[in-house]
Amino acid sequence: MRKCSLNSINSVFAEIAKAATLYLPVDGKDGSAVYTKWEEGKVWSNALNTVRSPKDFFFPQTENLMAFKTAGKNIEIIDTRSESEDFVIFGVRACDVKSFEILDRVFLSEPVDTFYAARRAHGVIVSVACTKPSETCFCGTFGINPAEPAGDISAWKTETEVFFRANTEKGVALLSKIEGLTEECTDEAVDAQKEKISAIMKKLPLKDVTTDAFGGGKTMDYFNSPAWDELSQSCLGCGTCTFVCPTCQCYDIKDFNTGKGVIRYRCWDSCMYSEFTRMAHGNNRLSQKERFRQRFMHKLVYYPENNDGLFSCVGCGRCLAKCPISMNIVKVMKKIGGENK
């Protein structure tokens, strides 16, 4: 365990930024935190979490996959990739770190998504323990401990100090770069903080939300439940939940005619949208109920079925805070799960 004073954290940022591009949550104009490239003057936000999750770093909302140029009968295929720089994401919460594992299982299983893989290879994650979880937090439901965040380096922030522990080779390498700015220390202060956090976890309003009723093999238990009608009745069909979600990973691939050639790009897609997975025969989900059901069945049943029981939700609470009609996975789990225990 190493530590530095909170007052000197900016010099740590400056040192990290010498070797790699550093991103960290910074308060935006509207008061909410945004991952921002660090430069002198940028201040690490005290906010619990960012509105947009850090999945953007590995799976950006839009990215060009390739370009085509035609000359006569020849088509030239151009590789438009430019991911070659190392970067550090600082201040990632435990829930969001867990989301990378969920994305990895999709993008890094065969056939490996080389665009995602390149970004993962170049990225170093410095997580930070939560000290003040929100009422919308329910990471505990998915076995995540906000006091013990994973990542290449785990950090703990107290009123006066920041503590660091390297967990991986990448983490050891990064920590060695800031060795001169940090000092060796005992685990005492961090242990005390962990205890405080675990006491708060016991008081969280959503602490009893459980996944017991869900998991692989439950498709037919819930697929035709009448509860979906009720739960989805006022869904607007917007993409807020999917776009603020750290684990939603669906995308669309499209071609853009530049006039001189074609750029093939991919962009986030949302199962809430009417055009989602539209095929030659039309759409396979015609009502908002079906789209709504798809999102939650994917997170609570289909994904765990294909991924050793791992749920595709980390309890970050973003959808709870942002849904225009306040309908969310917690309400779904309580309603559908509660009726089928």
Add this chain to the structure above:
Amino acid sequence: MQTITRDQLIEKAVSLLADGTVSCVLGWQKGEFDYDVTPVLFKNADELKANFVWNDFCGANFSKYLVTKAEKATGKVLVFLKPCDTYSFNQLLTEHRFNREKVYAVGIPCEGMVDVAKVKAICGDGIVSIDCGEKLSVTTLYGDEPTVIDAKDVLAERCINCKSKKHVAYDELLGEEGEVIASDRFDEVAKLEAMTPDERFAFWQGELSRCIRCNACRDACPACTCEKCVFDNPKSGVENKSPANSFEEKMFHIIRAFHVAGRCTDCGECSRVCPQNIPLHLLNRKFIKDINCFYGEYQAGAEVGSRAPLVDYTTDDLEPGEVFDRRDNNA
């Protein structure tokens, strides 16, 4: 604090269900917390008594739901409308978007709705309960004593600049009728007009570049009721699920603002639902201000069947060139 109580609304709804006037009730359902309410169709008295809520967080405008809900309902739908919601109600009727015969509208007074983000800015995160009494009493995980806040200090922007406490449509009114208010809602627009073009461009660039293209503004907007939005239609050539760059977002929002110009009642749902807190209502207000200036005062939804100036030709209409000539004092 609201002047009408939850119990009064439930009583009204239960009696209208009992005498067969309506078959269901469009109301707010309580959520996990005291501030997260969901629009829901209540079918009976038991459901209402268990889950209906009316407090300082019932901001959602129900008018647009009538487009789909009234159609499907077997009898009439009872809808509770706050004054600002009644303007959207009329505008949708003007556009023939729902069947008036299928709706029983009860106007209810509104003292303004609270923005929970503003509450959190004062009390901090971790809200365990909010008691909406005379004042808001907020208990958090981290404070020993509840924080007491005057609701007036944490009102949503649209409620600070409330344009009307008067209901322009209803079958029945509960509580006291209010007046149209001379609000300061165009002050922010005037500030934008006073900027240089570069400053204004930078302002909107900063705001709209945060857009994640979730379409919540469009999907919540009572003026956006196209059955197929051009931006959802692959054949339109402009369909897009994601912003390719920050210019594209300006295009989306400006086109949307033009499309609802003259029909937007300034209900403020677009800004309420924006997950990125983009002040989208300012685009619409600019159009409303310009329409007022160039064509005379016009409030969309004030009455059913009114012709919006932009779709109504009169020989007195100003020439497009005049708008250009007056750009400096009304850019």
